Amino acid sequence: MAEVIDLVSTLLGGATMVRLSRFTRQVLICVVAATSIGISIESHADDANIWQSVKKAGVLRCGAAVAPPYVMRDAKTGAYSGFFSDLCRDFGQNVLKVKVEFVDTTWDNMVAGLQSDKWDLAMALNDTPEREKAISFSAPAADDNVSFVYNKNDPRVPKQIKALGDIDKPDVTVAVMSGTAQDKAISAVLKQAKIMRLPGSDETRLALMSKRAVLVADENFANMLLTEAHPDWAVAYHPSPALAEQPVTFGVRKDTPATDIAALNKYIAEQVQSGTVNRLIKRSNQSILADMKK
Incomplete structure (x- = not known):
């Protein structure tokens, strides 16, 4: 041993x-x-x-x-x-x-x-x-765990997100890949926000970029790529404690x-x-x- x-x-x-x-x-x-x-x-x-x-x-x-x-x-x-x-x-x-x-x-x-x-x-x-x-x-x-990415210039998002309650609002739409662990995780914690379930990551990102969604929920690795690709506007929020690690x-x-x-x-x-x-x-x-x- x-x-x-x-x-x-x-x-x-x-x-x-x-x-x-x-x-x-x-x-x-x-x-x-x-x-x-x-x-x-x-x-x-x-x-x-x-x-x-x-x-x-x-x-x-x-x-x-x-x-x-x-x-x-x-x-x-x-x-x-x-x-x-x-x-x-x-x-x-x-x-x-x-x-x-x-x-x-x-x-x-x-x-x-x-x-x-x-x-x-x-x-x-x-x-x-x-x-x-x-x-x-x-x-x-x-x-991995679940994080959220949003456009820092979107007025529907608080300037500083401190807790999930800050985004769990009736006028907030969160895009997520349908049937994934991320889908299940956010469905359990977001009670007021609208969840937009889409078939793939491309669709969720397009929903965010077109402003049909306020945030996109995805695995941390995937969201890290999104923020690195669009550093001028994309910001990640990592819930603490980690969500669905x-x-x-x-x-x-x-x-x-x-x-x-x-x-x-x-x-x-x-x-x-x-x-x-x-x-x-x-x-x-x-x-x-x-x-x-x-």
Whole structure:
């Protein structure tokens, strides 16, 4: 166990860009402990195991709903990018040794599609108690929470937001991606503001820019990109305590064997420890900012 703790300390020390919560630290200890008993995908001989089935099919299907910087899709080519897309692609190609297929979906259908075997992995899902009733989760690749972005020149927004009550007003409209953890989080705390539920991040940002919405609620990583892209007017409000702080993971079907989940967790732990996740996040952010400047 001492060796496990040492390895976890090394891992956590290298994760400078990804903020790891207490829950994440506990999960990573379990992940590294699992690797110490020599878990390997090749050791699974039972065809009922998910990864063996994927190998037989020759393709890993990744359920994809757009949520920058986790999952992004080029409108012209249909190509997927974003750090969760990169992780899914790498796990399929270099660990399972199969082709990778991204299956377009929406956040409203992400869990249902996983349950009905439309894809093998659901990308960038928040691990919530409600979802745990229906599916299982990998160890987190990142932690995130919900923040709000608004136009500092909009007279409908207080000059200084000190609490959620300052924006929970009947004349305030908050745009959010429908069916996401952000949607559920703000629905629980905003009792007077109007919630505008839209299918994707592009739509929520357009609603803000066109002033149909006063604020946009999204995950902190995504909102950070918005403020960096528009520093002249975009300002972020971060509720304290953090709103809906949750790990961001891969979702798997409920019947996925523990050994298969452990194999996926081992891969994730290696990517975090090596700094690969940090580099992928940085690359995703740079790509989005470059596109915004075009």
